[in-house]
Amino acid sequence: MNAARIEIVVVTWNSASVLGGLLDSLPAGLGGQNYHLTVVDNDSADETVALTEGWLREHPDVDGGVLPTGGNLGYAAAINAALRQAEPYTSALILNPDVRLEPGTVRPMLDLLEAPGEPGAPATGIVVPCMYSTQGELAYSLRREPSIPRAFGEAVLGGRAGRVSWLGESVLDPAAYRASTTVDWATGAILLISARCLEQCGPWDESFFLYSEETEFALRARDNGFATRLAPEAKATHIGGDSHTSARLWALLSVNRVRLYRRRHPWPATALYWCAVLLREAPRAALGRRTSRAAVTALLRLRPVNVP
Known part of the structure; x- marks a missing residue:
């Protein structure tokens, strides 16, 4: 020891x-x-x-x-x-x-x-x-x-x-x-x-x-x-987690990425970051991916100017 x-x-x-x-x-x-x-x-x-x-x-x-x-x-x-x-x-x-x-x-x-x-x-x-x-x-x-x-x-x-x-x-x-x-x-x-x-x-x-x-x-x-x-x-x-298969967890992961970015940057930069995260998920949601649809829904509820 x-x-x-x-x-x-x-x-x-x-x-x-x-x-x-x-x-x-x-x-x-x-x-x-x-x-x-x-x-x-x-x-x-x-x-x-x-x-x-x-x-x-x-x-x-x-x-x-x-x-x-x-x-x-x-x-x-x-x-x-x-x-x-x-x-x-x-x-x-x-x-x-x-x-x-x-x-x-x-x-x-x-x-x-x-x-x-x-x-x-x-x-x-x-x-x-x-x-x-x-x-x-x-x-x-x-x-x-x-x-x-x-x-x-x-x-x-x-x-x-x-x-x-x-x-x-x-x-x-x-x-x-x-x-x-x-x-x-x-x-x-x-x-x-x-x-x-x-x-x-x-x-x-x-x-x-x-x-x-x-x-x-x-x-x-x-x-x-x-x-x-x-x-x-x-x-x-x-072994790996469930975030890629769970719609709820993938939505939480996506939202928390924006929340963390907002903690460290002003809201105009956060708005651009939010757009980028949304851009990643939106085409996949349009193709029917369940996790991406949940992420898009959650992201659209956020307001980058006052993300908690």
Whole structure:
């Protein structure tokens, strides 16, 4: 064991079908690191809590427990609840329940988080691993800051836009995933965050129920002098969520993109960004895509001048 103490936070909501695989991957993924596990549950109606309690009984050497929130409070609120009640820690490992850690995943992430930075360079506040699909394909999880050109680029070119840095948010250059790349943000399925970063940046923004909360926190961390970096030696599998199949979730994702942009830009720029997001969804909605129809409906209800 070393002096580092990791607080692992897993946010669950009806996650029994995927949670067991994550829990089983933790001991090898942590590789002897000192950690405490909090499964913070947003009022699941399935066997999530019972599964967690049973797993902890079967693994008495694991220090952990379940924290019920009493309702479906959202992702950011659940993270905040877990960290508020945590004992002192040096870093927090935020995990989706559908993640699977490869053996030794956390050690290179921790090494990068604790490494002294270059003089004058931002401190490392957030570290992410390389993520892979269940088929073993690299997931392009690194992201650039949202911008109007990138939103229009993605509306016109779709997923290919990220091949040009100013035309897309997704970093699609494979070379970027072979180095300790610094990015504006990364998808939030697995994030290792230093306690210092969390202390100086404050809690996660609970106004984002789901989606854009990790973007907001990473950009706020950057504003406060903390960088998000990739540990290329660290590897994890991500099964993936339901946003691409659920009309409700895709609408929420689209709206929260505009809400986040409005937080950081004046309303005229937000109006252009809103147009770009709408342009991406409208043709797909016209072709009958259910998720895009829901997104268009939700976007048309927004007023960029006073987006909350």
